Amino acid sequence: MIGTLALLAQQATEHSFDTPVNVVFYIVAAFMVFAAIRVVTTDNIVHAALWLIMVLAGVGLNFLLLQAEFVAITQVLVYLGAIVVLFLFGIMLTRAPLGRADDLDNNMKPIAAVVGVLLTAVIAFAVIRTFGDDRLTFEAYSGPMAEAGNNRTTALANEIFGPQLIPFEVLSVLLTAALIGAIVLARRD
Amino acid sequence: MLLNQFLLLAAILFSIGVYGVIVRRNGVLVLMSIELILNSVNINLIAFSTYHGLGGQVFALFVIAVAAAEVGVGLAIVLLIYRNRRSVDVDALDELKG
Secondary structure, eight states: OHHHHHHHHHHHHTTTTSSHHHHHHHHHHHHHHHHHHHHHHOSOHHHHHHHHHHHHHHHHHHHHHTTOHHHHHHHIIIIIIIIHHHHHHHHHHTTOOSSOOSOSBOTTHHHHHHHHHHHHHHHHHHHHHHHTTOBOOOHHHHHHHHHTTSOHHHHHHHHHTTTTHHHHHHHHHHHHHHHHHHHHHHOOO | OBHHHHHHHHHHHHHHHHHHHHHBOBHHHHHHHHHHHHHHHHHHHHHHHHHHOTHHHHHHHHHHHHHHHHHHHHHHHHHHHHHHHSOOBGGGOOTTOO
16 A cells, blocks of 8 residues: 555656756745645735735746646736736625634634545545656647647637637626626625 | 646645635635635646647636636625625525524
C-alpha cells in the first residue's frame, strides 16, 4: 500500500521541475492555495474578497501557462473587473461587519475539514492513477491553429462561431434571463 | 509540464471551496466559495483542452459567463434575504426543516 503510494508520488513528481515554466507554476500554485485557504478562513469579509482576487488572478496565470490567452484575458476582465466588484457591493449592501467578525463560521469546522481532506485525497488518487505522468504536448491546438493562420484567438473564434454556435446563443438568452431575474428580485416595491 | 499538476491544483481548490460552502454562515462568503469551485473546474477544462481540442476553452468561457449570471442572481437573493430578515446568516434559514 505504502509502496504503491510512494511509486505514485514518484511518478507524479518525476518531471515536476524540468522547465522554468514549472517553477513559475509551483510558485503560483502555492500562493493560490494559501490565498484560497485565507478566503475560507479569514475573519474579515472584505479581506476574503481581496484574497479571492489573488486566487482568480492565479487562475488567470494558469490559463496563460496552458496557452489559453483569450480565456485568461476574459478571466481578468469578467472576474477581477466585474464579479469581485459585485461581491464588494454585496458586502456593503448587506451591511456586513467591515472589520473583524467572529460569527462568520458555524461549528462544523472539524467535519468540513475532514470532508475537504478526504475529497482532495480521493480526487488526487483517481487523477494520479488515471493520468500518471502524461505530459502536456498541446497537440490538440496545432490542427485548428494551422487552419487559423497560427493565431490562437482566431482558432478559438472559429470554434465558438462554428461548432459551438447554438450553445453560445443559448448562453446569451440565459444571461438576459438572469439579468432580468436579478432586477426583479432586487427591486423594491 | 505534466497534466497532473494542473488537475491536482484544481482538486485542492475544489476541496477548499467545498470546505468554505460547508463552514461559512454569511451568504456572500458562501457565494465566494462557490466561485472557487467554478474556477477549479475551469482549470480542469483548459488543461484537458490541450488534449482534446479548443472545445474545452469554449466551455471555460461558457462557465465564466454562467458564473457571472449566478453571482448576479445569487447576490440578489442574498440581498432579498437581508431585506426580509436583517441578516444574511444562511444557517438560520431552516424553515423547511421538519
